Amino acid sequence: MELRRYIIRRLYQVAVIFFVILTVLFLLFRLAPGDPVSRMVDPDMTPEEAELLISELGLDKPLWIQYVYFVKNFFTGNFGHSFNYGQPVVSIILDRLPNTIILFTTSVILAALVGVFFGKIASWEKGSKKDVWMTIVALASHTVFVPWLALILIWIFAYKLGWFPITGMISEEVWLDPDSGPLAKLLDIIYHMILPLTTLFLIHFGSYLLIMRTSMLETLNEDYILTARAKGLTEKVVRNHHAAPNAALPVVTTVGLNLAFSINGGALTETVFTWPGIGRELVFSVSNNDYPLAQACFLLIALVVLVANLVVDIIYAFLDPRIRY
Amino acid sequence: MARVFLPFPEWDNNNIALNKPLQGVIMHTIHPFRIKSGYRVAVFIISLAALFVFFGTACPKAWSGHMMKVGLLEEPKTLNIWLASDAWSRKVLRLMYQTLYIRDPESLELIPWLAQNEPDYDAQANTYTVKLRDAKWSDGSEVTSEDIAFTGRLIKEFNIPRYASKWKFVEKIETPDKKTAVFYLEEPKAIFLSRTLTTPIVQKKEWEKIVEKARQTEKPLVTLLNHEVKFPVGSGPFVMKEWRKGAYLFLKTNEFFFGRNQDIAGRRLGPYIDGLIFKVFGTSDAAILALRKSTIDFFWWKIQPGYLEDLKKGKNIRLFSNEKSALYYMGFNCRKPPFNDVHLRRAVAMLIDKDFILKRVLQGQATQMISVIPPGNKFWHNPDVPLHDQGLTSQERIRKAYEILNNAGYSWESAPIGEDGKVVEGKGLRLPNGEQMEKFTILTPPADYDPHRAMSGLVIQEWLKAIGMPASSRPMSFGALLEKVKVSRDFDTFVLGYGSLSLDPDYVRSFYHSRYDKVRGFNKTGYQNPDFDKIADESANAMDPIKRQKLIWAMQKIILTDVPVVPLYNPKLIEAVRTERFQGWVEMLDGIGNLWSFCQLKPK
Numbered sequence: 001m002e003l004r005r006y007i008i009r010r011l012y013q014v015a016v017i018f019f020v021i022l023t024v025l026f027l028l029f030r031l032a033p034g035d036p037v038s039r040m041v042d043p044d045m046t047p048e049e050a051e052l053l054i055s056e057l058g059l060d061k062p063l064w065i066q067y068v069y070f071v072k073n074f075f076t077g078n079f080g081h082s083f084n085y086g087q088p089v090v091s092i093i094l095d096r097l098p099n100t101i102i103l104f105t106t107s108v109i110l111a112a113l114v115g116v117f118f119g120k121i122a123s124w125e126k127g128s129k130k131d132v133w134m135t136i137v138a139l140a141s142h143t144v145f146v147p148w149l150a151l152i153l154i155w156i157f158a159y160k161l162g163w164f165p166i167t168g169m170i171s172e173e174v175w176l177d178p179d180s181g182p183l184a185k186l187l188d189i190i191y192h193m194i195l196p197l198t199t200l201f202l203i204h205f206g207s208y209l210l211i212m213r214t215s216m217l218e219t220l221n222e223d224y225i226l227t228a229r230a231k232g233l234t235e236k237v238v239r240n241h242h243a244a245p246n247a248a249l250p251v252v253t254t255v256g257l258n259l260a261f262s263i264n265g266g267a268l269t270e271t272v273f274t275w276p277g278i279g280r281e282l283v284f285s286v287s288n289n290d291y292p293l294a295q296a297c298f299l300l301i302a303l304v305v306l307v308a309n310l311v312v313d314i315i316y317a318f319l320d321p322r323i324r325y
Numbered sequence: 326m327a328r329v330f331l332p333f334p335e336w337d338n339n340n341i342a343l344n345k346p347l348q349g350v351i352m353h354t355i356h357p358f359r360i361k362s363g364y365r366v367a368v369f370i371i372s373l374a375a376l377f378v379f380f381g382t383a384c385p386k387a388w389s390g391h392m393m394k395v396g397l398l399e400e401p402k403t404l405n406i407w408l409a410s411d412a413w414s415r416k417v418l419r420l421m422y423q424t425l426y427i428r429d430p431e432s433l434e435l436i437p438w439l440a441q442n443e444p445d446y447d448a449q450a451n452t453y454t455v456k457l458r459d460a461k462w463s464d465g466s467e468v469t470s471e472d473i474a475f476t477g478r479l480i481k482e483f484n485i486p487r488y489a490s491k492w493k494f495v496e497k498i499e500t501p502d503k504k505t506a507v508f509y510l511e512e513p514k515a516i517f518l519s520r521t522l523t524t525p526i527v528q529k530k531e532w533e534k535i536v537e538k539a540r541q542t543e544k545p546l547v548t549l550l551n552h553e554v555k556f557p558v559g560s561g562p563f564v565m566k567e568w569r570k571g572a573y574l575f576l577k578t579n580e581f582f583f584g585r586n587q588d589i590a591g592r593r594l595g596p597y598i599d600g601l602i603f604k605v606f607g608t609s610d611a612a613i614l615a616l617r618k619s620t621i622d623f624f625w626w627k628i629q630p631g632y633l634e635d636l637k638k639g640k641n642i643r644l645f646s647n648e649k650s651a652l653y654y655m656g657f658n659c660r661k662p663p664f665n666d667v668h669l670r671r672a673v674a675m676l677i678d679k680d681f682i683l684k685r686v687l688q689g690q691a692t693q694m695i696s697v698i699p700p701g702n703k704f705w706h707n708p709d710v711p712l713h714d715q716g717l718t719s720q721e722r723i724r725k726a727y728e729i730l731n732n733a734g735y736s737w738e739s740a741p742i743g744e745d746g747k748v749v750e751g752k753g754l755r756l757p758n759g760e761q762m763e764k765f766t767i768l769t770p771p772a773d774y775d776p777h778r779a780m781s782g783l784v785i786q787e788w789l790k791a792i793g794m795p796a797s798s799r800p801m802s803f804g805a806l807l808e809k810v811k812v813s814r815d816f817d818t819f820v821l822g823y824g825s826l827s828l829d830p831d832y833v834r835s836f837y838h839s840r841y842d843k844v845r846g847f848n849k850t851g852y853q854n855p856d857f858d859k860i861a862d863e864s865a866n867a868m869d870p871i872k873r874q875k876l877i878w879a880m881q882k883i884i885l886t887d888v889p890v891v892p893l894y895n896p897k898l899i900e901a902v903r904t905e906r907f908q909g910w911v912e913m914l915d916g917i918g919n920l921w922s923f924c925q926l927k928p929k
Contacts, residue, residue, distance in 0.1 A: 032805075047843050047845045048484075049487075049490065050486070051845075052484055052486075053486055056544045056547040057547065081547070081551045084403075084410075084411065085402050086402075086403050086405055086408045086551040086552070086553065087403075087551070087553055095571075096571070147608075151610055151611075154614065155614065158618075159617070159618055162618070165620075166611055166614055166618065167606055167607060168573075168604065168605070169571060169572055170569065170572045172602050172604070175572070175573075270607070271607035271608060272608055273607065273611075274571075274605055274606055274607040274611065276400075276570065276571020280607065287802070287804070288804070289804050
């Protein structure tokens with residue numbers, strides 16, 4: 001009952017926050033310097049042509065009327081057409097989103113699994129050389145500059161060694177070959193994923209390792225750990241069955257939030273690897289004042305993050321019965 | 326026996342000796358009960374990656390044929406010719422949609438392309454008659470005069486941006502037969518040949534349904550622009566076969582291309598390649614690596630100076646250097662003080678060391694611009710215009726600028742010429758009315774957008790400060806910069822450029838005529854000169870090329886005298902190709918990525 005009331009209260013909060021985000025986004029784009037038509041204009045366009053285009057795009061209307069249309073269109077699922085692509089925004093996002101989800105979700109899960117595993121070991125052997133090195137590696141990988149790391153990996157493994165493709169998600173040799181079956185195409189995608197996945201894995205696993213390590217160190221001071229040892233359980237059992245599950249709770253939160261944030265892609269990673277995801281599209285749309293596309297991308301991210309937060313809060317409440325609000 | 330330091334505590338318990346590390350690893354690898362789940366995952370992942378490495382490197386490529394792979398820095402946005410405003414979409418569409426006339430690669434003169442010969446001009450009726458050559462669309466149907474008339478009427482009816490201004494003086498188009506189109510002009514227009522007749526022609530059959538549908542909507546122009554074209558029907562050497570978004574575009578040769586096996590401009594045309602595959606690269610670094618690795622044959626974008634040394638060392642890589650039809654310049658806001666004063670503008674022009682910008686900022690990879698028309702556009706470029714800083718040392722430039730300002734009534738708190746006649750740092754420039762000159766900004770694009778313009782702004786700032794002008798270079802996002810300059814018109818000076826100027830010089834009229842001094846107008850600086858306006862209007866209607874040339878030259882002289890802008894440089898276009906598979910690139914103004922190249926390239 002208490003949990004149900006909590007969920008309802010959180011849903012209401014999510015709705016209000018989302019509406020505020022909707023409004024702020026609208027204002028941000030309209031009031032930011034830059035003019036979407038100027039980007040579509042070149043020396044051959046007359047001011048009259050520009051005015052016609054502005055009028056057809058609805059940008060000549062007063063701000064409050066544009067806002068009303070914007071909110072109405074949102075709730076009717078009409079996100080409009082991209083100024084640059086001329087296509088419905090929804091189709092552009094649906095085109096790019098799966099690519100981002102495949103890559104970033106895989107990297108988050110892999111990084112979490114490996115980070116948790118090594119974080120557990122590092123905390124158990126706190127102060128040892130193993131712990132020191134793992135911490136250093138985790139910090140270094142977490143703070144490395146993403147495009148630099150990506151380019152180094154491309155240079156070494158794609159260019160020098162020739163083991164992997166330089167960029168892209170697929171090879172035209174495979175996809176244009178009429179004899180290529182679905183398996184070959186799937187393997188081709190996975191093959192192209194390895195380098196960007198490695199980049200993202202290296203960037204993220206460090207943070208999971210450090211979170212898990214810190215959380216484990218706190219958990220190891222709990223009374224029930226002492227009790228477990230006193231009962232004569234082996235160190236391995238104490239670590240894996242008593243300490244780690246409780247210590248993993250913060251990691252669960254982080255994974256949940258990172259999975260949500262993975263929706264926005266990593267613009268840098270996607271750009272360097274030419275991975276056709278939503279992150280790259282977001283950057284292009286913002287820098288080209290493509291309002292409809294940029295707004296839709298940000299709204300999607302906001303919605304996913306809010307829902308992810310809500311889901312994580314609820315999962316937390318299930319995982320730990322002591323947590324109630 | 327020494328112990329191997331093994332990072333996993335469980336392995337320590339097995340006392341693996343130094344002289345049997347491999348045995349130990351194998352034992353643990355094949356003995357699953359000794360391997361923890363995390364290690365199993367790691368071994369699995371590494372094995373999988375090794376498989377893929379083998380898969381990627383050992384498996385024979387399924388590729389064959391004389392397909393040229395071209396690298397692009399961004400993906401084209403659309404195949405709708407009317408919406409396409411980005412360079413990438415236009416590059417691809419140029420290979421499919423064709424024009425009535427095209428530029429000869431050597432003389433740059435307009436020559437017949439879809440047209441059979443030069444247009445017949447009737448001065449009395451003010452008409453142009455164009456005869457079509459035999460040509461087909463990529464669907465096998467004939468290109469007729471109806472397609473030309475339809476294209477013109479479509480542009481006029483919908484006021485299609487970037488095209489409407491080139492057709493507005495065309496009163497009507499008649500088609501007495503399938504191969505003849507007669508254009509009736511409201512008045513003689515010099516740009517008709519170079520701007521109107523170089524409009525891409527579309528197929529009436531493909532577009533009339535789309536037009537009909539657009540007419541019935543509330544916003545017909547936007548409906549037309551938003552129409553998704555997946556397989557354009559064109560008359561060019563290539564036709565769209567597949568576009569896998571985010572990955573590649575595949576164009577194969579158009580079997581119905583009218584130029585195939587024809588001699589045009591003394592060149593026997595193909596295409597001789599089987600097709601083009603455009604691959605997108607997110608960064609120049611990745612594209613250059615791909616070029617060096619033979620993943621692509623041609624990177625269709627300018628090569629930045631920083632990559633040149635490396636590419637020069639590359640085997641089977643050739644670099645081409647061509648001039649662009651471009652102009653990068655500093656502009657002033659002539660609408661308000663202090664830059665409404667021509668003397669101040671001339672002094673600024675005098676202080677800018679273009680040689681320095683060329684050698685240090687652009688590392689020699691540019692041509693100095695003395696006029697607003699690039700020197701590569703030989704017929705229209707006027708080499709005899711007032712020069713400002715040419716060949717002067719920095720001290721001489723300061724002296725000359727000081728002289729200009731002093732004679733115009735400017736003064737200083739501390740003049741840049743000391744009592745002993747030596748050049749010193751000037752401070753506190755005062756306007757002729759005695760007021761201190763206020764701090765002003767030089768707006769530039771940010772360094773990540775264009776490092777050359779950003780740096781140019783910085784060095785110009787320093788040169789102006791040396792004489793006591795309170796200049797401040799301010800990079801800002803490109804969209805915001807355009808908004809300030811073209812829409813709100815709230816700026817002092819800027820450094821901007823035109824990366825792709827038409828070879829017809831009519832833009833000189835548009836950029837400086839007072840008529841275009843309006844919001845989003847072409848006249849960014851707000852320059853107003855009735856004498857210039859008069860000559861410019863005359864040039865638009867001058868049908869005789871020699872007469873028009875004299876007028877265009879006179880316009881350039883006025884601009885360089887009044888200096889609403891200071892032309893800075895025209896960057897060279899350096900492009901790189903691999904040489905082992907294809908040959909026959911055609912160099913011309915604006916690079917080797919032109920129709921002539923793609924129609925003449927042959928496999929080796």
